[in-house]
Amino acid sequence: MMECAESNKNVPPRKENIGDILKQFQSQFFSTNRLVSFPWTFLENDLELSKSSDVILDILKQTCLHTLCRKFPPSPRYRKCFIAELIRRVESVGCEPLDELYDALAEVVAAQEVAEGYRTYFLPCGDTVSLLENVALISEGTTGLVTWEAALYLAEWALDHPRTFTGRKVLELGSGAGLTGVVVCRTCGPSSYIFSDCHQSVLQRLGDNLSINGLNNKTNTTRTEVSVQELDWTDVTEERWKEFSPDVVIAADVVYDPDVVVVLVQFLSKILKCGGGRVPTEVLICCTVRNPQTYAGFKHSLSDAGIGHRVISGAVNHVFEYNRESEIELVQLFACQ
Template sequence: MSVSKLAQERLGDYILKYCLLFEINIFYFTFHTTELRSKHSTKYFLLCCFQTCFHALCRKFPPSVNYRKRFLTELIRRQETVDHAPLDELYDALADVVGAEEKSECYKSYLLPCGDTVSLLENVALISEGTTGLVTWEAALYLAEWALDHQQVFTGRTILELGSGVGFTGITICRSCSPKKFIFSDCHTTVLEKLRDNVQLNGLTEKMSPAVSVEELDWMTVTKEQIKEMEVNTVIAADVVYHPDIVESLVKLLSKILSGSAEGAPKILICSTIRNSETYSGFKQQLEAAGISHHVITGPVRKVFPYNRDSFIEMITLYK
């Protein structure tokens, strides 16, 4: 009895989506099929290897060396628990990464429901070069999931993203929600360089639809006139309320946005992982003091991207 094609496809999709590409915790990696403990389990482990380590996407955009080592070590342990006999292919794959040097950057790839992928070059360290903007944070994944559930909010609209970081949320919206134009923005020089690289890496340009641009936006100095010239319909931001020092400038910017459009105030969506309740409460208090009201929005329905769902994440819409 051979391994069924349908079973191979299901396992391959599962592995590709939930294991190597997203660098999730390897110890959550489980097989949900009794056939793995049958005489055909060797074929499944080989399939696993070819759907991850040897997959074309992983070869083109490899995850971190440390993650690949941990992934293959765990995969070998589980294979030998079931089969006992080692698989040369798994050890060959491990040998390729054991001697590899860990770099400060690595790729992370995310599968979209439409079948596309978003691949990003990110820093391995959460904080580097004086900024947190060189990695994808949970609120960006949450906001992207919400956008996939509410594509009509972005279709045909001009969108400004504040604090785009490495670009995950914006690239996902451009790939899935058909906006008219998307303006990525940040203020840190290194972040802007990485952001431009990732936008280009994912095939987005000013000359294509949607038209995209990457702009340096200083929250302290940008004027109402500059905001008005952007002609934005929608403004989004993820994980921008992370320190008390930036809250005042953020609220002033949001106030300018809400009062700077001749065609009516744009829709503003702010998504935050609440790590410090005092900082987040202070943000809401300053919004109120500036005459800005907010409404909490129900979170995404579909669970598309892997992140810690025990984190306290809240999304609000703003209005005057």
């Protein structure tokens, strides 16, 4: 995430207007996207042609100086790397110094390093989803304190297919930081939505993030009944499942370890084949295929457990900024007859 962005001087300038470029800088900055993905080529060409730092000031106003950054700031380390990259670009073409740029750097250098930072994602309607996440990918013994790519993909799919959730009871397994669920609750209108996890730190963070996004009991302005539940896949009784009684079960990035796969498939088999009464009409699992062997093992385990699957194909509209280099697959599960 923090790698320095390399200059692409041999790439022709993009034929994009400055408004689009500013939106790109803003959305990528607030989602703390990788610095290499920013539209640096456009910036370099603008600086070289104008020999003015005006565009840098415009970028600052949409990022570090924006009111959103004051309220939900990305981590100090990320902001420092971003500002340092802007300074490098200005100095490389000999533009006049910009006081606001160095003031912003001084402010973030003085900030105390913390283990957390906010990521903010822009919805198509213009609203934002802000989440407090850990800087480290793995911390406190869990990967659930950050947003992973499959959660973003599943949220994009939900935006494209809101009827899957509208007016229905939804249970999310391994909700993590809460991105997918917040997007579904804010845009798709489910009747109820249960965020779940088994790690106490994740459950606490989920509660905090729901409050940030106006989805707790006191500030919930949607028509969706929202709750956070501790859910251990190895210990779900028939009575507990009847309490949930979901129409839709979803999960993102829960297939990453062979040991976890065993427990997950046993749980999925229980809810699909036994169900404790009401069987969900849809079970959707979204996976980033980081280890093909682990993912293939997941599909084999499904088959062995009498669970069928179909891949939901088709592109989704790119709404959020994230690394799309990894393969992501969304599958619908069903009990074989």
